[in-house]
Amino acid sequence: TNASLVTHALARDTLSRIRDVETQQVSFRKGLVKLGRICGYEIIDGAMETEYVPVRTPLTEMTGERVTGLENIVIINVLRAATPFVEGLLKAFPRARQGVISAGRDEEAGMNERGEFPISIDYVKLPQITPEDTVIVADPMLATGSTMCVVLDHVLSDQPEPAKLFVLSAVSAPDGLLRVSEQFPQADLLTVAIDDHLDENGFIVPGLGDAGDRAFG
Numbered sequence: 001t002n003a004s005l006v007t008h009a010l011a012r013d014t015l016s017r018i019r020d021v022e023t024q025q026v027s028f029r030k031g032l033v034k035l036g037r038i039c040g041y042e043i044i045d046g047a048m049e050t051e052y053v054p055v056r057t058p059l060t061e062m063t064g065e066r067v068t069g070l071e072n073i074v075i076i077n078v079l080r081a082a083t084p085f086v087e088g089l090l091k092a093f094p095r096a097r098q099g100v101i102s103a104g105r106d107e108e109a110g111m112n113e114r115g116e117f118p119i120s121i122d123y124v125k126l127p128q129i130t131p132e133d134t135v136i137v138a139d140p141m142l143a144t145g146s147t148m149c150v151v152l153d154h155v156l157s158d159q160p161e162p163a164k165l166f167v168l169s170a171v172s173a174p175d176g177l178l179r180v181s182e183q184f185p186q187a188d189l190l191t192v193a194i195d196d197h198l199d200e201n202g203f204i205v206p207g208l209g210d211a212g213d214r215a216f217g
């Protein structure tokens, strides 16, 4: 797969805290915000360039550095669990344009024999994407990958292909990473952890439970 891990120690620390079953709603949400911020910084560090700029300090002139491309960021919020995660990402990318997609698994229908869920999309509002953009699609959980594949279909249809496309999650299952990277080879998959497996209900194990329920109560 084209998946890579967010390796910052604080990302693993924060994820471990929110996995804990004792972590309550407010701490869980704050943890997701913090994780989003760290992941944003990691994307900047790993994928973005800097340029030299003149700086005048109170004492003298010098050459400083500035990250380029920060005005060409689009963040897609996959409702609802991604909301606190995106809040954190925005601390790293304050000028990002944002899109929202409400996508949910039909849990009652269950997984089909190919390990996919039917996905219902209720609301889609996306900014215009340009070929200069870096698009970050954020969803804390990548389980079967069914949601993300439908979301990416919407994000990429009738729009120019962005310069870079990141799928960012906190916890992923191997099946989901495989499905998304097969269907969208142009996407860079970034995740803080790759967990062991999916259970028969399509939940990531060990995972962190239902992120939407834990964050929103």
Ligand code: PRP
Pocket (backbone or CB within 6 Å): 078, 079, 080, 081, 082, 103, 104, 105, 117, 139, 140, 141, 142, 143, 144, 145, 146, 147, 148, 176, 202, 210, 211, 212, 213
């Ligand atoms: C969760 C999660 C992802 C999706 C992942 O959302 O936030 O969007 O499931 O599963 P998949 O990879 O198998 O598609 P859920 O459908 O529970 O909606 P919610 O965020 O509103 O709780």
